[in-house]
Amino acid sequence: MPTATMPDYPHNPNQFLDSHFLNPDRSNLEDIRKLGYAFVDLIVDSVLDSQNQPFVQDDSPFAINIPEHGEALPDLLAEVRSQILPRTVNFQNPRYMGHMDSVPSAITIWADALVSAINNNMLSYELAPIFTEMEAQLMQWFGKLLGMGDDCFGTLTAGGSLANISGLLLARNWKQPQSKTLGNTHNLVAFVSDAAHTSFEKAMNVIGAGKENLVRVPTNDRGEILIEELESAIQKSIKEGKQPFFVAAIAGTTVTGAIDDIQAVGAIAKCYDCWFHIDAAYGGAGIFAPKLQHLFQGSELADSMTFNPQKWLWVARTCAMLIVKDKQHLVDGFDSELPYMDDRTLNFGNLNLQGTRRTDSLKLWMALKSMGISGCRYLVERSLDLSDNLRQWVDANPDLELVCEPTLNIICLKSANPQLSSETLRQQWIEEGKLWLSLPLWKGDRILKAVVLHPYAGF
Numbered sequence: 001m002p003t004a005t006m007p008d009y010p011h012n013p014n015q016f017l018d019s020h021f022l023n024p025d026r027s028n029l030e031d032i033r034k035l036g037y038a039f040v041d042l043i044v045d046s047v048l049d050s051q052n053q054p055f056v057q058d059d060s061p062f063a064i065n066i067p068e069h070g071e072a073l074p075d076l077l078a079e080v081r082s083q084i085l086p087r088t089v090n091f092q093n094p095r096y097m098g099h100m101d102s103v104p105s106a107i108t109i110w111a112d113a114l115v116s117a118i119n120n121n122m123l124s125y126e127l128a129p130i131f132t133e134m135e136a137q138l139m140q141w142f143g144k145l146l147g148m149g150d151d152c153f154g155t156l157t158a159g160g161s162l163a164n165i166s167g168l169l170l171a172r173n174w175k176q177p178q179s180k181t182l183g184n185t186h187n188l189v190a191f192v193s194d195a196a197h198t199s200f201e202k203a204m205n206v207i208g209a210g211k212e213n214l215v216r217v218p219t220n221d222r223g224e225i226l227i228e229e230l231e232s233a234i235q236k237s238i239k240e241g242k243q244p245f246f247v248a249a250i251a252g253t254t255v256t257g258a259i260d261d262i263q264a265v266g267a268i269a270k271c272y273d274c275w276f277h278i279d280a281a282y283g284g285a286g287i288f289a290p291k292l293q294h295l296f297q298g299s300e301l302a303d304s305m306t307f308n309p310q311k312w313l314w315v316a317r318t319c320a321m322l323i324v325k326d327k328q329h330l331v332d333g334f335d336s337e338l339p340y341m342d343d344r345t346l347n348f349g350n351l352n353l354q355g356t357r358r359t360d361s362l363k364l365w366m367a368l369k370s371m372g373i374s375g376c377r378y379l380v381e382r383s384l385d386l387s388d389n390l391r392q393w394v395d396a397n398p399d400l401e402l403v404c405e406p407t408l409n410i411i412c413l414k415s416a417n418p419q420l421s422s423e424t425l426r427q428q429w430i431e432e433g434k435l436w437l438s439l440p441l442w443k444g445d446r447i448l449k450a451v452v453l454h455p456y457a458g459f
């Protein structure tokens, strides 16, 4: 039995309604507008204009304190300003380069509010006709750009993990079609490198194939999968009576930003009749830099690919996608009944693990329209140049050394001074406000990682 006692209604229900919804008589139109302007001021003055503020100002505990009666909105905004914002991680600071978290481009911040205001639902065509068309066309656009061929299709997802999980599910249903209806996925075994993202373990759990049936193939010093090791691991599993069904190449590994030899991994996947997935959650944006394009050779072999514009394309979260070479795989993989919808149309709810989804397509489309392809190229190449500055600084500093040759705008370094651990160095830099780097585990050691995403990154 719930024990909560409910308070009476708000003191003044009409006033309450007016502060939450636009009244059809339009009497509170200006008040709602003012609320919006107050948010604009808060966002511009207290979030965006905090480039010189610390990485985190206040790490003291916080209590949510839900009141019986609603607070006045100006008071609430003041509380957000004084109590919440100081406790946030300040990605606006150009010295923050810890993880694959970018400062969102201005257009996508406001576009995200627009998405919320429109609030259409990607579950079905009838709940979001324009955005269903938009998402379909955007997925084909990205798929073609990334080399997936003319019949590609895809869906936006709530992150790269979900895209990877979806990819594995499609692979399972392709290899063992009965598993969709009857379950039973015994003997299936998947292959990724030891530098691949942890979402592949999650995925094996979700699809019922089991985490222990994910084989982690060794990588070289940069974090690129060893092709011969991949092939012998597959052969070994076959000898053990298992059924290889899924092989992934990583384009932009989580620690070093390495890109596997896509062509070679894809060829092996096809040779052993496996689904070939490319996890380009991070590195996919590299396609905009001509000097990186050759690294995507072989992507036409891929059955599916993950890409997150929320990382290296500066789109406000969330914005991630799963692209497939053949739309039919999405249909076969997810198709279920939507009895309460018009099913003669394209319903993304049937092509996706999610039901209701935001129209992230609008945000992505506005980002692409406003930047243009040349703008995407400029920003991606600029971040490569800025990361090269950092690399040169490391090279010139006798106390530091590079862990491996970078592929993308991710620089891995460590202390070369036996008196000073990388961990201590990192703490020092954070306290001085010099740099915020992360401290990933890499081949048994704690190292320092910089992901140079801020367009004004400096140190």
Ligand SMILES: *Cc1c(COP(=O)(O)O)cnc(C)c1O
Binding pocket: 100, 158, 159, 160, 161, 162, 164, 197, 199, 250, 251, 252, 253, 254, 279, 280, 281, 282, 308, 320
């Ligand atoms: C970020 C990342 C993921 C996971 O994406 P989320 O959006 O965090 O779920 C998966 N794979 C790679 C290579 C990534 O960089």
